[in-house]
Structures are given as structure tokens and as C-alpha cells.
Amino acid sequence: MTREVVWDHGVSLPEHRLWLDPLVVRTFAFISHAHTDHARRHKEALLTPQTLALIPESRRPRGWRMLGYHETMRRGQASVTLHPAGHMLGSAQLLFEHHGTTLLYTGDIKLRQPGGAPPTFVPRADVLILETTYGRPHFRFGDPDSTVEAIATWCRRALDSRVTPVLLCHALGKTEEMMLALAPYGFSFALEKRCAPCAREYANAGRPLPDWVELDADSPGGRVVIAPPSGKDEVRRLGRYRTALVSGWAKDAEFARLFGADATFDLSDHCDFDELMEVVERSGADQVYTVHGYTADFARHLRKKGIRASALEATEQLALAL
Numbered sequence: 001m002t003r004e005v006v007w008d009h010g011v012s013l014p015e016h017r018l019w020l021d022p023l024v025v026r027t028f029a030f031i032s033h034a035h036t037d038h039a040r041r042h043k044e045a046l047l048t049p050q051t052l053a054l055i056p057e058s059r060r061p062r063g064w065r066m067l068g069y070h071e072t073m074r075r076g077q078a079s080v081t082l083h084p085a086g087h088m089l090g091s092a093q094l095l096f097e098h099h100g101t102t103l104l105y106t107g108d109i110k111l112r113q114p115g116g117a118p119p120t121f122v123p124r125a126d127v128l129i130l131e132t133t134y135g136r137p138h139f140r141f142g143d144p145d146s147t148v149e150a151i152a153t154w155c156r157r158a159l160d161s162r163v164t165p166v167l168l169c170h171a172l173g174k175t176e177e178m179m180l181a182l183a184p185y186g187f188s189f190a191l192e193k194r195c196a197p198c199a200r201e202y203a204n205a206g207r208p209l210p211d212w213v214e215l216d217a218d219s220p221g222g223r224v225v226i227a228p229p230s231g232k233d234e235v236r237r238l239g240r241y242r243t244a245l246v247s248g249w250a251k252d253a254e255f256a257r258l259f260g261a262d263a264t265f266d267l268s269d270h271c272d273f274d275e276l277m278e279v280v281e282r283s284g285a286d287q288v289y290t291v292h293g294y295t296a297d298f299a300r301h302l303r304k305k306g307i308r309a310s311a312l313e314a315t316e317q318l319a320l321a322l
């Protein structure tokens with residue numbers, strides 16, 4: 001395999017006509033997970049059964065090839081294997097092998113998992129394409145179990161003083177993982193209307209959730225409310241409530257202020273800076289390409305450590321600047 005990897009509204013291995021999370025419709029594309037920034041109506045998509053189940057009908061690819069975790073698919077002379085990425089239900093890393101050379105595309109990835117689950121496995125590869133959403137060193141998140149514990153305490157205190165605790169979480173993935181992480185503490189939930197369809201899809205895709213109802217602004221009735229961080233109209237009708245932003249962006253003071261939350265918790269479904277370094281180390285790659293977020297910053301940190309690294313998206317930004 002030549003090691004040619006290019007960026008053109010998504011990552012591509014041109015020799016193999018394989019696109020990885022492209023932003024425009026392609027003939028054959030891997031969709032790493034169900035977040036809207038990744039799912040497009042490709043002619044044929046490669047994805048996990050859970051990811052397919054989480055993509056609404058209107059945004060589904062026209063054709064698909066489902067592949068489970070640890071299953072291998074031939075593609076010409078090459079092979080493709082999917083591994084869990086720990087980012088959300090169905091999220092997958094793609095390991096590509098051709099003539100003894102291996103390439104790992106992480107998609108959105110999270111190493112440390114709450115609830116005593118083992119950290120996400122990173123396959124070894126010669127070339128690594130890594131998402132670097134939090135690729136700056138001030139993004140260092142606390143231990144997920146301790147953070148979940150702190151969130152549970154915060155919710156309990158609010159409920160005890162007859163104030164509704166409102167957790168601001170992304171509707172798909174984050175909301176459901178938050179519910180599952182808090183389930184052992186015995187909470188029940190009321191979900192804002194944008195979170196409710198996602199919770200239904202999560203359950204349909206094979207991950208049952210703890211007790212929840214759709215938020216009725218009059219009476220959340222001792223439940224923990226979960227709502228997306230943007231547009232708090234429904235939340236404002238709650239009367240006495242307190243909000244907490246649950247996101248890696250909690251580590252960015254300016255960003256956290258923007259959301260005007262009463263509290264912040266740095267629980268993320270992405271790797272922090274140290275986890276990103278760990279992914280690189282564990283992969284053993286001698287060539288790293290970065291995509292998403294602080295791509296140039298993280299590539300520079302890697303080069304300082306003597307690892308060949310460059311930001312893929314920077315190429316496009318440069319092209320756009322011309």
C-alpha cells in the first residue's frame with residue numbers, strides 16, 4: 001500500500017476508492033458513528049448495525065454493508081476490520097490492511113470508560129488517522145467515575161432542596177450514556193423533546209435505558225432533566241432549576257461561559273489531550289494524520305516528540321484561503 005491519504009471534505013484512500021466519514025455524498029464510504037456531522041446519503045456505506053439503527057430514515061445511505069465489531073471484510077486486495085471506538089453506541093475504528101501495511105482510522109474515539117468498563121482497545125498500525133477534537137494540552141479531563149459521582153451528588157443536592165437539576169448534554173449519545181452512568185444512583189429522568197427521539201432510537205438499537213419520560217415543563221416530578229446545551233426555552237419554564245454543562249468544553253472557560261450554566265463537569269465522549277497521546281503510543285504508528293478540532297496544534301505536539309505528523313484538514317483550509 002502506498003501511504004497516500006488525502007483530505008477532500010473527508011479522508012480518502014484514493015487507491016482503494018474508500019472514503020472515511022466524507023462530508024459529501026460518495027460511492028463507498030465508512031460512517032464511523034451516527035452523529036449528524038458524519039452520516040450522509042452515500043451510494044453505499046460501511047457501518048455497524050447499531051450505527052445504521054441510530055441514523056434516522058431520512059438521512060440513511062442509499063445502500064449499506066453492515067459489519068460487526070472484530071469482523072473483517074475484503075476490499076480488493078485489502079481487508080477492513082472494525083473495532084469499538086468507545087465514543088457512543090455503534091461507534092467504530094476502522095483498521096485497513098494492504099500488503100502488510102496497516103492504517104487505523106479512529107473516527108470519534110474515547111479511551112476511558114465509566115462504570116468499571118475496560119478502556120477502548122487501540123489496534124497497532126503503521127499509519128494513524130486520529131480525531132483531535134481536544135488536541136490542546138489544557139483539555140485534561142478528570143477520571144470518568146469520579147466525575148459521574150460528582151454529577152450524581154450535584155443532582156441529589158438539587159432534588160433534596162426541591163430544585164430541578166438540568167444536565168446539558170448532546171441529544172444523541174451523550175444523553176443516553178449519561179442516563180446509563182447515573183442509573184446505579186437510582187435517578188429517573190425527564191428528557192427535553194430533542195433528546196426523546198434519540199433515547200427511543202438508542203433503546204431500539206439494543207441499549208435499554210433507565211426509566212424516563214418526555215419533559216413536561218409543569219412537573220418534572222423529582223426527575224433529573226436532560227436537555228441539549230443550545231436553546232433552553234423548555235428549561236426556562238421549569239421554575240426552580242439549576243443547570244450543569246456536561247462536556248469536554250467545560251475545560252475551556254470562555255466556551256463554558258457561553259452556555260451560562262450554573263456548573264460544569266468535564267465528562268466527555270472524546271479523548272482528552274493525554275488520551276490522544278496514549279492512542280498514538282498504543283497504535284505504534286510512525287505516521288499520524290490529524291482531523292477535527294485542534295489538528296495543527298496536536299500535530300505540532302507530536303512532531304516535538306519526534307513523530308511524523310500533519311493535519312489533514314489544514315490542507316483544505318489552505319486551499320480555501322487561496
Ligand SMILES: [Zn+2]
Pocket residue numbers: 033035087108
Ligand atoms: Zn461524534
